[in-house]
Amino acid sequence: MPSDSSASSPASREVQSRILEAFNFRHACKLFDPQRKVGEDEFNTLLQTARLSPSSFGMEPWQLLVIQTPEKRELFRDFLWGANGASYGTTGQLGTASHFCIFLAHTGATMKHHSDYLQKHLQEIKQLPQEVIEFYNGAYQKFQEHDFHIENDRHIVDWSARQAYIALANMMTAAALMHIDSCPIEGFEMDSTCAVLQEHFGIDPERLQPVVMVAFGYRAADPAFPKTRRDMADIVTWA
Numbered sequence: 001m002p003s004d005s006s007a008s009s010p011a012s013r014e015v016q017s018r019i020l021e022a023f024n025f026r027h028a029c030k031l032f033d034p035q036r037k038v039g040e041d042e043f044n045t046l047l048q049t050a051r052l053s054p055s056s057f058g059m060e061p062w063q064l065l066v067i068q069t070p071e072k073r074e075l076f077r078d079f080l081w082g083a084n085g086a087s088y089g090t091t092g093q094l095g096t097a098s099h100f101c102i103f104l105a106h107t108g109a110t111m112k113h114h115s116d117y118l119q120k121h122l123q124e125i126k127q128l129p130q131e132v133i134e135f136y137n138g139a140y141q142k143f144q145e146h147d148f149h150i151e152n153d154r155h156i157v158d159w160s161a162r163q164a165y166i167a168l169a170n171m172m173t174a175a176a177l178m179h180i181d182s183c184p185i186e187g188f189e190m191d192s193t194c195a196v197l198q199e200h201f202g203i204d205p206e207r208l209q210p211v212v213m214v215a216f217g218y219r220a221a222d223p224a225f226p227k228t229r230r231d232m233a234d235i236v237t238w239a
């Protein structure tokens with residue numbers, strides 16, 4: 001690491017230590033205490049961190065489905081292997097989380113350049129004047145077709161998912177700062193999840209596709225394993 005003579009202030013050091021404490025506190029929680037619920041105001045703060053998260057071009061290409069009733073959660077149990085406790089002989093995050101969320105990524109139906117949805121978003125949410133919208137449309141089309149080679153619906157869903165993961169990370173960090181536990185979840189069968197979402201929640205897979213889930217609550221026990229990570233030198237290259 002290059003030497004840096006500027007030392008941070010005591011206030012900054014305190015913030016740094018709180019941040020690192022939160023990152024060390026956060027772990028992928030496998031089982032929550034089913035008796036402890038995240039407070040409504042705390043969960044609303046988590047939702048705000050997702051809502052206020054950045055997204056490419058400001059298109060906000062994701063939705064969040066919060067599934068709270070046990071009956072609705074059970075619809076996913078058979079194929080949500082990353083959260084159904086199958087490996088631990090418990091009811092898993094699905095059965096014990098205070099809040100259980102599914103991030104849904106927008107598809108080409110809404111996120112392809114010049115879509116009706118995006119025109120409405122640029123006008124009504126971003127409140128841009130028409131000439132700026134036209135500039136945006138052109139830049140976004142070039143971004144999709146030329147710069148990032150986002151050429152088909154799969155690519156658009158992947159791009160939308162990348163924006164969702166920013167919100168996911170911000171929610172988990174904010175939760176950790178409040179000493180709320182979490183677990184990100186990709187351990188599910190895509191086709192079965194889409195089918196349940198369509199049949200029981202009226203979610204059209206042509207418009208919205210599940211990309212990642214996240215559970216929040218309070219740990220039932222301390223993490224079973226210490227946190228392991230590669231060394232900083234293996235991760236970061238200074239040029």
Ligand SMILES: Cc1cc2nc3c(=O)[nH]c(=O)nc-3n(C[C@H](O)[C@H](O)[C@H](O)COP(=O)(O)O)c2cc1C
Nearest residue numbers: 026027028030082083183184185186187188212227
């Ligand atoms: C996108 C993503 C998906 C994950 N899916 C699951 C999952 O389905 N079930 C699970 O128990 N953990 C899941 N994890 C947790 C990781 O296994 C965990 O973050 C990793 O092993 C590092 O451990 P730590 O988070 O406790 O530091 C997921 C993590 C991420 C970032």
